[in-house]
Amino acid sequence: MSALTAPQGPARSRRGTELTLLLFATALAATGYAAVGIGQNGTVPSGTLGYGLGLGTLYVLAHLAVRRCAPYADPLLLPCVALLNGLGIVLVRRLDLASADRARQAGRAVPRADAPLQLIWTTIGVGLFVAVLVVVRDHTRLARYAYTCAAAGLLLLLLPALPGVGATINGARLWIRVGPITVQPSEIAKILLMVFFASFLVSKRDVLSLASRRVAGIDLPRARDLGPVLFAWVASIAVLVREKDLGTSLLFFGIFVVMLYIATERTSWLLIGLALFAGSSFTAYHLFGHVQARVDTWLDPFRYTNNQGYQLVQGLFGMGTGGIFGTGLGEGSPNTVPFAKTDFILAAIGEELGLVGVMAVLVLFALIVERGLRAALTCRDSFGKLLGGGLSFALALQVFVIVGGVTGLIPLTGVTLPWLSYGGSSVVTNYVLIALLMRISDAARRPAPSPVSPSAARASLQDAPTTVVRRG
């Protein structure tokens, strides 16, 4: 892990900057909320003030928790998340209004509005964010629960496959039904397994990086050390086959390979990972119909405009309509894209906020990832480095997979766009993820305790051996 450890790094807590940016983000979200109403019928909707105040209160509470529990945490993470989430709720509401309109015109019953639910999920998410900061005072403690996390993660991952609890929604069996709500347990499993990966790799790093043979300039690991990566590969394939979920299995495999790479600094792990990925993709393409359909649609979406490619084509048309500056919130018709609230929310942004808006959203994600990686780089313990790197990369990979899918760069796989897409599990989990990143960045940016401080002096006295003191 070649990293620049900078104990003399910025020691300013910058909490004031965070508060300012948070209030700005809230104001922006409220402006968006008003813009939807102005675009649709020329008036500022009555709920604007309530929405802004509610969201503002939520984030001020989160900010106070950060001030108390993680005073040196990165000041940018929370505001960027707040802005993305606020925009997400605005877009979900905008799509709610559109589907209500359409239902009214067709004389059908108005469908349930999702925006209030999303607001509730956001509240739960911020609550969990605070809870994680309060409970996890020291991220290295998490390493102690590595195997518990692994067991819980695997259980959650396999839960949807069980008959009775599992539910199939839109062809993918990755949901469980708890009373009236459905939960996507793989989201939480993702974080639990990352904690396990980080802890496992820190303890096994030497074996994985040192014992190797050199073949054609690449350090190949010993066959028996391939165990963990093969296990991850098999597990992700199992998810793919049992639950028909391309996105999740791709995410899991990518995260594991990259964490191996971060831990060992061996390019060979990336090459092995890519080879395994290529092999399994090729096999999956020939074995499974749904994989084949995705690839065919990606290669030539317009050939399947009226069936399997409808969603992608409508999304592309939407973004094309938006152009550079977009149609303006409430002016386009993003609801023609199926699942515009979840997987295709980027198409809605592209249509109504244009390329400028899409770029802004992508830069916000890039900022979050950059700050996360920076926290991992400056963090002083290996577990924090690995977990921070893994969490940031997971976020980046997820954004890449869905944005690439929606824009037609790679075959479409259904994962959510973090904080923007409608979906409780995703929002809540990503708040936990950002809380862990904040915890790691707090540890990384905290000024190194000076060895002459009284507590350290006491501690070193305890560790010191007995010595004979000669009197002058």
Place this chain on the structure above:
Amino acid sequence: MGSALVVAVVKYGLLGLLWVFILLAVRTIRADLSGRPAAPPPQPKAMRPTSTKAARPAKPVKRKGVPSKLVVTEGALRGTTVTLADAPVTLGRAHDSTLVLTDDYASNRHARLVPTDSGWTLEDLGSTNGTYLGSTKVSRPTPVPLGSVIRIGKTEIELRA
């Protein structure tokens, strides 16, 4: 038409504000990177260094023959570097050390590097397995010349200019 103007103002205003937010965020990063003087960690007043030299903001000194960084050359942390300032560097497994060693043979508080007028001094803090400078065991504070190898367990550390 008035309303069309309002709609246009709202539309471009929202996009503009979005990018203003991003610019503010990027400015925050830049302020972090430019390395403003770090606020000193809370210290009891009596312990604060009194010499005017130490009171200046910590800044790596670029003089020939004076080490400016510490490089781990062997062991689990190989490749890690720590920029040396005017503050002592603690080495050990305890997670509040300046360089947290992941080495089974290192003690929690293993050794300490202290800046003196003539250079850096290595001090063993009563470790179980000892600290070595080159091939000799360090039993009293010893000056560390540039490029000589400090060995703690399986970890090897060098001071470089």
